[in-house]
Amino acid sequence: MPGTQPTGAARLRAEDLTLSYEQRTVVSSLDVEIPDRSFTVIIGPNACGKSTLLKALARMLKPRSGQVYLDGAGIAAYRSREVARRLGLLPQSPTAPGGITVGDLVARGRYPHQGMLKQWSADDETTVLEAMRQTGVLDLADRPVDDLSGGQRQRVWLSMVLAQQTSILLLDEPTTFLDIAHQVEVLDLCADLHARKGHTVVAVLHDLNQACRYATHLIVMRPGGTIAAEGDPATVMTAELVEDVFGLPCRIIDDPETGTPLMVPAAPQRYVPEDLAARSTGPGVSAGSVMAESGRGVG
Template sequence: MTAASAIDAETLAGRDLTLGYDGRVISQALSVSIPPRSFTAIIGPNACGKSTLLRALSRLLKPTAGDVVLDGKAITQYSSKEVARRLGLLPQTSIAPDGISVSDLVSRGRFPHQTLLRQWSPDDEAAVQRAMTATDITHLANRSVDELSGGQRQRVWLAMVLAQQTPVLLLDEPTTYLDIAHQLDVLDLCRSLHASGDYTLVAVLHDLNLAFRYADHLIAMKDGRVVAEGAPADIVDADLVLDVFGLHALVIPDPVTGDPMVVPLEQRDR
């Protein structure tokens, strides 16, 4: 049994959430439920509230109304360390301390597991090495994070989150800065974590066809609200794409996987 499976079937939900910044409301009466052990993709146009929802689910953003519930308890009832042992977050943008090495940054993912009585252990070292191997950054271990490309840095941050070994992973645009090959590498990794049965993954994704191919559960958002929710094959059609994105498109079976695939129509074809 992996460390992630020690907490069985974590559940994560938002109930009647009102979310916003500086007095500006983005979502109101928003309720979502993340199926345990699912790979959930949140999709929608820019500024529709996807990242805001993810920040609320991770306790980075406090709702002005409603509750985020983690494993049957309001997330505010947990200490910060307890949350960090149950839920890992890859934010949209991250800033590393100046001069920190890759291995040192990834090692910080083990902080929630440290106590006065439990300091760095072989288990921590093994978790860091597994995370670096999974994200293909072992050869960068001694490099300064400052020296890396955007895509390499993204993989380092993902490795830090994996090193936390939490049952729930929240990923805000995890393929940002990555070329197509590394996008597929990251999503293949997510799929393998999901297939293990030990993780619940929630990712904000912009590429619809990748979202439909990799996720088994979708949350489609528009104007701060959930428009549709369910398995891609059950909810994705041309009407949904038009409603959510204002895009005229064909939705056909992916020739490789059979999942829904969006083929945008040119303006003259509308």
């Protein structure tokens, strides 16, 4: 049985982690701690190692070197069923068996709790129903998963992870392929699980503004699989950081809804036809002035 958790250490952390696919190194000598009971969001440019790091934290990818620790022990020391009792993973673009219903798919979240001497119980049934209720899919229990919309399917997958009854949830790009309304719906649900249920949530996201709105702890990765910055989004997210890591000039302002950092990309200087400039600005103002003005005020 794995050892006990050192005093003060995060439940999920990695030390000197190097991750590779065959001969290509994606993450190099990385140290990271996931604060307990945080909503941690990992952001960074494409191919910087965000999803690769999440796979290693979930024991889906074996490190070339270094170690991932879960509850005080190397995660490799646990049996697979024990890992699944401690953390749940929602991968990118999960696929369901053809024809499976919502209720049957969510029930698969209880498999880590089954065994030779413990079969399906009333407690399992209650847990599955509660997971579907939390994600708002209880009325879809008898529907085939294939018949659902993208937003509904994502809530069903999240429901299955909740049925595992783990206090750590790892979500790899949970909003991919969803329209904006369903993106907000899924992230609001994750925020509620964090705030009201006390879950530690770790999500990989692409949208910087969504990351800042929902995260209590932000990890910014740069190409080469190193960490550029981490901490409170209000402190971490600066225009200098965005331009350095993403190569995007911008302005950071306060989100009028939440007060969290809001990234506004700098406007390019665009050519404005003479007739449009005349209609927009009146006599005496040249198209060149309008063209220059279009890039002013953001930087």
